Amino acid sequence: MRGSLTRRMVIASALLTLLTSAAFAVLVLAIRDQRSSAELARQSQEVLVATARVERALVDIETGTRGYLLTGDDRFLQPAHAGEVAFAQASSELVNLTRIADQNAAPGRLTAIHVSGTAQAIKIKGESYIRDYFHPVIAAAGRGDPAARSVESADLGKVMFDDIRWDSNALEETEQRVAAERDDRARDIANQATTAAIAGLGGSIVLVGFFASYLSRAIVRPVRQASETAHRLASGDLSTRLPTTGVAEIGVLEKSFNTMAGSLQRSQSELADLLEEQAALRRVATVVAEGTPPELVFPAVNEEVGRLLDVDGTRLMRYEADGTATIVASWGEPTIFPSGTRIALDAYGIGSLVRSSGRPARIEDYEDAPGPISAIARESGIRSTVGAPITVEGQLWGAMSAFSKADKPLPLGLELRLADFTDLVGTAIANAQARADLTASRARMVAATDDIRRRIERDLHDGTQQWLVSVVLDVRNAQTSVPDTQPQLRKELDDIADSLVAALDDLREISRGIHPALLARGGLTPALKTLARRSPLPVEHDINLDGRLPDRVEVAAYYVVAEALTNAAKHARPTAIWIAVDVVDGRLRLTVRDDGIGGANPANGSGLIGLTDRIEALGGTITVHSPPGEGTTLQVWLPLSAPAEPT
Incomplete structure (x- = not known):
């Protein structure tokens, strides 16, 4: 098969070479004439554009002059002066474009001379209009000369302007006629080239068609489809597939390509789900790490889980000691067990299944499920539910559930993904409990310290201070009983009493600093x-x-x-x-x-x-x-x- 395909390609290539060589010889000559015609047509178009610019510049000069003469407002001179500059540039460009080329043929040379002369006349008359009319009349008007605004002056300007405009129109008509003639010639040349191409390539078309049809069916079409499919895959459309209509290696390639696309699609879907889940877990973990109170964490987790798992609703419940459960947060269907609802845990509810096993659980269908909770689920249109436990410091605290109203059950493994979020909920609750315990412990320490301070202050006041007061009184009494014949003893007792009083004062200050009695x-x-x-x-x-x-x-x-x-x-x-x-x-x-x-x-x-x-x-x-x-x-x-x- 490969040899046959190679021989056919060689024969077809040789025939195409012979047939197209003659055709290309004719086409080269036709292309040369076509290029010359196209160049002349482009030049004609440039001449028309330059003529329009010259005429527009003169109109700006004329309009600005008339506006200035009527109003005396200098703002009308701005477009006029701009038109003067534009005229100088455009007229020079027009003269250059209409310059006579030496290689022009005799019939076309007469027209070129006419066009060139008209362009030079427009340039000369325009310069004369600006020099002999525009500048003098503006200067005279600026001096207040009434002649500048006279009818004679206006008629003179009109005559000069109409003369230039007539030349411009004549130039445009001539150039348009020339351009039309060139277009006709270009069409004739194109028709000749087309005829030559048809005649030269007629024989090759049959061969090319026959061989191209075979190559298109066998190779080109499958390769093109593979290329387009590869481009769509690279652009992110992983759902695209190739039709497996090829034979031999092409068919194997198509099947392998589809297998690769399916694998990429599954990997992309799994990666997207994983990234979305990780992002949701990261957001929840950030809220938990910031020390957010559980009552604010619960709604955030419920919403994240509901949106991530694409379910109809989520509920977070806390198990109570009496065998019931309290819904502490809800998302989704507002009428099905809203927040604050206290429910009894029957044998077939998702809360009971999680509580009894301590592990994630699921209910595939409530159709024949017993119990009041199952009845409420059926009335609400719930078809399936998954749940995961919330554990705080090794103890089962509650559960989180997600339910769906879709006809098919929730995907397998969803309860395990739910457990990742319940772990963070348990961490948030444990952190809050630890913070509360720490705060309570610190408060108890402060209260105990204050109680000790009060007791010390009371003991000092009622015990040591009173004892020192009694000692001071005893010393004073002893001092009064000392005879006058012993003044030294009297003085020593007096010093002792003063020292005791000073010690008593210090003790009172210390007692006051420990816990002021006045505060109590x-x-x-x-x-x-x-x-x-x-x-x-x-x-x-x-x-x-x-x-x-x-x-x-x-x-x-x-x-x-x-x-x-x-x-x-x-x-x-x-x-x-x-x-x-x-x-x-x-x-x-x-x-x-x-x-x-x-x-x-x-x-x-x-x-x-x-x-x-x-x-x-x-x-x-x-x-x-x-x-x-x-x-x-x-x-x-x-x-x-x-x-x-x-x-």
């Missing part, structure tokens, strides 16, 4: 005012509080102000300090500001680090703004209610 008795307002009075620096305060606040809030606010005043006195070198306290939207707002040197950095080991821990343990925030040279501002927000426990 009177609340935050008098305690802060006392701190302000004791400060070595002037302190202004604006305290707007109604009644008592929770004990933990008062203690935290007190220590913040005490630490801020101490730091300002030691490091900031301010002239004054301002304290502002009020309640805004259920939170205590505390601001301490000074006009010192600024530059404070809580991370450098100041007492504010411990205060930050205390504030954050209560669910509050503390910020320090201290640009160098601009003072320091410390602001604290503390919720008045205890931090909410996670659900």
Whole structure:
């Protein structure tokens, strides 16, 4: 077969060479004449274009002149001057285009001389019009000469302009006639070339047709289809296929090509699904990593899963201790188990299947399924459902389900893809629980520390301080019983009593610093005012509080102000300090500001680090703004209610 095809190609090529050689000899001569005619036609077209540009430039000059003479507005001279420049360029180009060529034949030479002379006349008359009419009349009008706007002047310009226009029209008519004659000649030459080609190639057409038909059926058509298919595949259309009509190697090639296209299509579909799933998982993981509360994570996961799996709805449920489940988030069909619905788990529901096995599960069809949940599914048009468990720290917390109303069941393996998302939900719940446990632990530590402070303060006040007061009284009594004959002993007892009083005062200061009794008795307002009075620096305060606040809030606010005043006195070198306290939207707002040197950095080991821990343990925030040279501002927000426990 290959040898036969090769012999036929050689014979056909030899015959085509003989037949086409003669045809090409004739065609070369015809093409030469055709090229000459085409060049002349192009030149005629250029002459017409140049003539139109000359006429348009003169019209701009004439129109601008008339407008200026009528209105005296200089804006009309702008197109006129532009037309003057355009005329100089266009007229020169026209003269160059109509220059007589030496090789012109005698009949055409007379027309060329006429055209060239007309073009030169247009150029000369146009220049005369600009020089002898346009410039003088504009200059005269500019001087206010009434003759410039007279009828005689206008008639003169009109006569000169009409003379140029008549020449332009004559040139155009002549050149159009010449162009038409050249077109006729070009058509004649084309007809001659066509006749020569038909005569020279007539014999080869039969051979080419016969052989081309065979090559087209056997090779060209399959190869072309393969090329087009390959192009569509490269462009992303992986659904295209080749018709398997070829024989031998061509048929094998077509089948192999279709197999490759099918494999690429499946791979592309799988890759697209994987990329989409990974993108959805990444978005959910980002939300979880940002510490978003579970009540905000749940709807986001539901929507991502619903759109990714192309289902009619998704539900996220939490298992309750009484054997029921609460729908905590839903997406899709709003009337089928909306958020907040509490349902009983029957034996055949997807929630029961997941809870009993602790693994992903699926329900292919609810047609004959028992139980009230199955009945609701049938009434709602649900045909199939998949579910996956949500595990938090090794314990089954709930489940997530996705359902479809399509006639065919959900694809196999969908529940495993769903499990990837439930793992992230479990992580979000575990993170929230860990944060809540940490916050509660810190709050308990702060409360325990405050209780210890109160106990120490109470023990010092009720025990050690009272004992020292008793000792001081005993020393004073002993001092009064010393006879006058022993002044030295009296003095020593007096010194002992003074030392005891000083120790008692120090102990009271220490006790006050551990936990001020005034804070426990009177609340935050008098305690802060006392701190302000004791400060070595002037302190202004604006305290707007109604009644008592929770004990933990008062203690935290007190220590913040005490630490801020101490730091300002030691490091900031301010002239004054301002304290502002009020309640805004259920939170205590505390601001301490000074006009010192600024530059404070809580991370450098100041007492504010411990205060930050205390504030954050209560669910509050503390910020320090201290640009160098601009003072320091410390602001604290503390919720008045205890931090909410996670659900």
